[in-house]
Amino acid sequence: MSDDRPVLLEATGLKKYFPIQRGFFRRTVGYVRAVDGVDLVIHEGETLGLVGESGSGKTTVGRLILRATDVTEGTIRFHRDGQVLDLTRVPRSQLREYRRETSVIFQDPFSSLDPRMTVLDIVGEPLRIHGIASGDELRRRVRELLQLVGLRVQHMNRYPYAFSGGQRQRIGIARALALRPRLIVADEPVSALDVSIQAQVLNLLRSLQQQFNLAYLFISHDLAVVSHVSQRVAVMYLGSIVETAPVDALYSTPRHPYTEALLSAIPKSDPDETRSRIILPGDIPNPADPPTGCRFHPRCRYARDICRAERPVLREIAPRHQVACHLADELRLTGVAAPAGAQNAHGIEQTG
Numbered sequence: 439m440s441d442d443r444p445v446l447l448e449a450t451g452l453k454k455y456f457p458i459q460r461g462f463f464r465r466t467v468g469y470v471r472a473v474d475g476v477d478l479v480i481h482e483g484e485t486l487g488l489v490g491e492s493g494s495g496k497t498t499v500g501r502l503i504l505r506a507t508d509v510t511e512g513t514i515r516f517h518r519d520g521q522v523l524d525l526t527r528v529p530r531s532q533l534r535e536y537r538r539e540t541s542v543i544f545q546d547p548f549s550s551l552d553p554r555m556t557v558l559d560i561v562g563e564p565l566r567i568h569g570i571a572s573g574d575e576l577r578r579r580v581r582e583l584l585q586l587v588g589l590r591v592q593h594m595n596r597y598p599y600a601f602s603g604g605q606r607q608r609i610g611i612a613r614a615l616a617l618r619p620r621l622i623v624a625d626e627p628v629s630a631l632d633v634s635i636q637a638q639v640l641n642l643l644r645s646l647q648q649q650f651n652l653a654y655l656f657i658s659h660d661l662a663v664v665s666h667v668s669q670r671v672a673v674m675y676l677g678s679i680v681e682t683a684p685v686d687a688l689y690s691t692p693r694h695p696y697t698e699a700l701l702s703a704i705p706k707s708d709p710d711e712t713r714s715r716i717i718l719p720g721d722i723p724n725p726a727d728p729p730t731g732c733r734f735h736p737r738c739r740y741a742r743d744i745c746r747a748e749r750p751v752l753r754e755i756a757p758r759h760q761v762a763c764h765l766a767d768e769l770r771l772t773g774v775a776a777p778a779g780a781q782n783a784h785g786i787e788q789t790g
């Protein structure tokens with residue numbers, strides 16, 4: 439897929455700092471820089487995969503895009519009906535409109551559904567809250583949504599405990615679709631599921647995307663999963679995007695050492711493949727006190743003096759391929775034969 443589809447959402451210079459408060463008077467003594475200058479674009483009907491280790495800031499980016507938390511700095515522009523909404527400045531009434539066009543699928547289908555509500559209540563809740571449907575019309579719409587996600591309409595009056603993990607995630611997807619959104623933030627939507635069930639849920643997400651021209655921000659730590667649903671991938675490290683590219687280019691020719699290390703952890707599908715896993719030393723650093731220069735330098739096996747002194751900027755190194763690394767022009771990094779490599783692991787049909 440090329441980038442000639444219309445832009446749906448653009449985030450520029452996005453920052454989210456959480457204050458660290460101490461003492462009796464709760465004085466602010468510092469900030470956790472969870473997101474520290476992220477730029478990203480999502481086009482209509484595309485999936486942008488957002489990957490990184492736990493603590494990289496990817497979930498906070500999702501929350502900022504949903505406007506579930508306030509932005510410290512930066513802008514988020516949403517395109518609708520030929521107009522551009524600046525979500526960091528719009529009044530609350532317009533934010534409510536925006537909330538109808540965006541939705542979320544959570545990681546854990548066990549805790550994200552209220553156990554005291556029936557499927558009818560859970561899936562119908564957004565329609566009721568926004569005053570779109572009630573009574574028989576609500577039941578009709580919920581029936582339609584359950585059919586869309588492959589659930590039996592007879593189960594509408596059951597409670598979440600009566601369903602398997604995969605079925606619960608389908609309930610969560612039906613709820614996310616209720617308001618016919620244009621953008622869905624899917625935060626680790628299959629991480630809690632068995633591999634065989636993951637494949638079914640991912641195929642469902644892809645087919646719904648084709649049916650409704652949905653855009654996804656697909657957040658995951660699992661690069662094998664991401665390769666199956668994404669057209670482009672952005673790699674996050676310690677609050678910033680360090681590489682972004684179309685999925686084929688990112689997997690076969692990574693240009694950032696962090697991406698190379700993440701890819702090396704994907705299980706080999708071909709026994710003759712010779713690549714070996716790159717073990718990164720240490721943990722992801724404290725976002726309240728990030729390293730100087732390139733934030734990845736304490737864990738980077740290619741680091742040089744310049745890496746410790748200067749922070750690299752995200753720059754275009756090939757068409758639609760951006761990287762933030764001082765040595766990107768000279769390093770020859772090892773990729774993987776993805777996305778096909780992960781296809782066997784998850785049994786997911788590739789449609790390109």
Ligand code: SF4
Binds near residue numbers: 741
């Ligand atoms: Fe490694 Fe230096 Fe590139 Fe950072 S800038 S990723 S430390 S080579």
